[in-house]
Amino acid sequence: MRAAPLHGTLYTGRVIVTIDGVAASGKSSVASGVARALGVPYVSSGLLYRAATLLALEAGAPLDDARALLTHLRAHPLRLEALAGGNRLWAGERELTDELHSTRVDQGVSAVAALPEVRAWVDAQLRALPEPFVAEGRDMGTNVFPQAGAKFYLTASPRVRAERRAQERPEDVPAIEAALIERDRRDRVQSAPAPDARVIDTGPLSLEGVIGTILAALPARSA
């Protein structure tokens, strides 16, 4: 039976939609669009890894020292503000959001995200959020919310993703493409699609096309 589209309806109850995928595949833009259509917040899990990385860089802490990182995170609690229009990340009264997509954070974040202790800390922050919401990242559908009602996984070729990212970063397309390929490699362990995720190649689609594909695929009631 074909699922009924949910455009404009309010998604209520204990419902989580997960959108995972490779770097710059469109996860946060798509999650934001889907969340707005459903009338729920979206949750950008990568911002927590990025914020942990930024704080470690600022403190001069080695990015592979889990014990030092956890001590620092407990002393400087992070807060993810999950809004439908865009997520904001706070460390106490300081907003970090605009500093989280710099090239130095891009380059360091995979090392921090590889630490099991940091992953457990991020997972605990995410599981404490009130449902319903759309969650995006790498392991939302596999590890953090395996019970999610609907799961999606976004891909696109490295060149397509680099061309999109070049609109947002000062580097040129070949440099961005090389960095994306390297980050995909380093993030591979936690980036496998869930067996029950629908994989969408966003390459030939517009942003609205991807959002519409997901909305059309959602079950009328997924719990």
Ligand SMILES: Nc1ncnc2c1ncn2[C@@H]1O[C@H](COP(=O)(O)OP(=O)(O)O)[C@@H](O)[C@H]1O
């Ligand atoms: N068809 C598409 N699907 C997803 N994103 C797209 C598409 N076309 C262009 N984009 C753009 O790609 C860029 C990267 O998307 P983003 O949401 O930041 O990805 P991610 O969260 O996976 O890093 C954004 O500027 C977004 O608007």
Ligand SMILES: Nc1ccn([C@H]2C[C@H](O)[C@@H](COP(=O)(O)OP(=O)(O)O)O2)c(=O)n1
């Ligand atoms: N659930 C998640 C989310 C992000 N990560 C890691 C992997 C990525 O390199 C960084 C940053 O993730 P983010 O989704 O913000 O990165 P992209 O926008 O896809 O480039 O964090 C992760 O390991 N698990």
